[in-house]
Amino acid sequence: MTSPFTLHSQASDCAARRGEVRTLHGTVQTPVFMPVGTQATVKGVTPENLKELGAQIILGNTYHLYIRPGHELIRSFGGLHKFMNWDQPILTDSGGFQIFSLKDLTKITEEGAAFKSHLDGSKLFLSPEDAVAVQEALGSDIMMCLDTCIPYPATREEAIASTDLTGRWAKRSRAAHKERGQLLFGIIQGGMYPDLRAKAVEELVEVGFDGYALGGLSVGEPAELMMEITEEIAALMPADYPRYLMGVGTPENLVEAVYRGIDMFDCVMPTRNARNGMLFTSSGRLVIKNARHQDDQRPVDEECDCYTCRHYSRAYLRHLFMAREILSSQLNTIHNLHYYVGLMARIRKAIEEDRFAQFRQEFYAKRTVE
Numbered sequence: 001m002t003s004p005f006t007l008h009s010q011a012s013d014c015a016a017r018r019g020e021v022r023t024l025h026g027t028v029q030t031p032v033f034m035p036v037g038t039q040a041t042v043k044g045v046t047p048e049n050l051k052e053l054g055a056q057i058i059l060g061n062t063y064h065l066y067i068r069p070g071h072e073l074i075r076s077f078g079g080l081h082k083f084m085n086w087d088q089p090i091l092t093d094s095g096g097f098q099i100f101s102l103k104d105l106t107k108i109t110e111e112g113a114a115f116k117s118h119l120d121g122s123k124l125f126l127s128p129e130d131a132v133a134v135q136e137a138l139g140s141d142i143m144m145c146l147d148t149c150i151p152y153p154a155t156r157e158e159a160i161a162s163t164d165l166t167g168r169w170a171k172r173s174r175a176a177h178k179e180r181g182q183l184l185f186g187i188i189q190g191g192m193y194p195d196l197r198a199k200a201v202e203e204l205v206e207v208g209f210d211g212y213a214l215g216g217l218s219v220g221e222p223a224e225l226m227m228e229i230t231e232e233i234a235a236l237m238p239a240d241y242p243r244y245l246m247g248v249g250t251p252e253n254l255v256e257a258v259y260r261g262i263d264m265f266d267c268v269m270p271t272r273n274a275r276n277g278m279l280f281t282s283s284g285r286l287v288i289k290n291a292r293h294q295d296d297q298r299p300v301d302e303e304c305d306c307y308t309c310r311h312y313s314r315a316y317l318r319h320l321f322m323a324r325e326i327l328s329s330q331l332n333t334i335h336n337l338h339y340y341v342g343l344m345a346r347i348r349k350a351i352e353e354d355r356f357a358q359f360r361q362e363f364y365a366k367r368t369v370e
């Protein structure tokens, strides 16, 4: 098992590290934030916008694309990259983790996940092998094993049963994966029980994957608990492989998880909040519909050089939002993604210069509530 990960530098005073992940569609510099493109689009922005704001890799969702337009149609177009005109790396996760996470929508058996389509309620089924085959058809650069995401809270018995099943599914996923340069990551479950998670790490490493993801977090548990589990388990994850914390998070979450050794992140927050008029800035969050922005000629963030901040005032963005104009989502999304992607670039530089702990202090010092 040769790792796709190269470590460039390790912080001297914390677990943060600077590296890169080699994929079929290019090498990703880490730590990295991955914008979420659920249905073969990062909502409201074009691939050109994404490249201009610095996105290296985006997420697609297996479940959503399987349901619509279907993985066979996308395969017939040469895969997701061709279909959506994105020629850089793509990671596909389930996207329907809430569908698969033991909810009434889904029936989990040893064989796989039986669930109802959220579109027309039709009965569908995905085995771990099916999930690998779908992601291979999509041409995903980084595929995720089908797993069962344990909800929070869960009893120890529930966590044991679900984690053991996820482990058996991981073995089946690995066996089903034809080595074609596409990477396959294993997902660590175990609920909020560190001993179960430690056992899960051991079992997944025994099977052998191209990277390891912390699953079952950012599912409603307190942020402190998420960070506790992240800190304890990241340290047990192989140092020479990529570490991916699924579904995380706020800018503060990203800084804290990098500090604890995480390399890869995805979250709908920058894109979803943009559409809801909530903007991230270097000094905190800004709610654009607030009346105080009505005649404010300043850009969202004076320190930001994104397309939106270079050309538009807060007053104009507020007007677009109040008028429910389509351009509102586009401009807000460009800014929020630029903020997230820019934060990761500043983090990478801080680690390269071995001053990440100091960066972390300064990051908090600047965050006054807007």
Ligand SMILES: C=CCOC(=O)Nc1nc2cc3[nH]c(NC)nc3cc2c(=O)[nH]1
Residues within 6 Å of the ligand: 062, 092, 093, 094, 095, 097, 131, 144, 145, 146, 147, 148, 149, 150, 187, 214, 215, 216, 217, 218, 219, 246, 247, 248
């Ligand atoms: C093809 C199938 C690939 O399976 C998966 O992607 N599984 C999976 N996705 C997750 C996504 C999450 N988002 C959050 N918070 C927003 N927490 C998450 C946790 C998981 C998880 O435990 N598992």
Ligand SMILES: [Zn+2]
Residues within 6 Å of the ligand: 300, 301, 304, 305, 306, 307, 308, 309, 310, 334, 335, 338
């Ligand atoms: Zn901006």
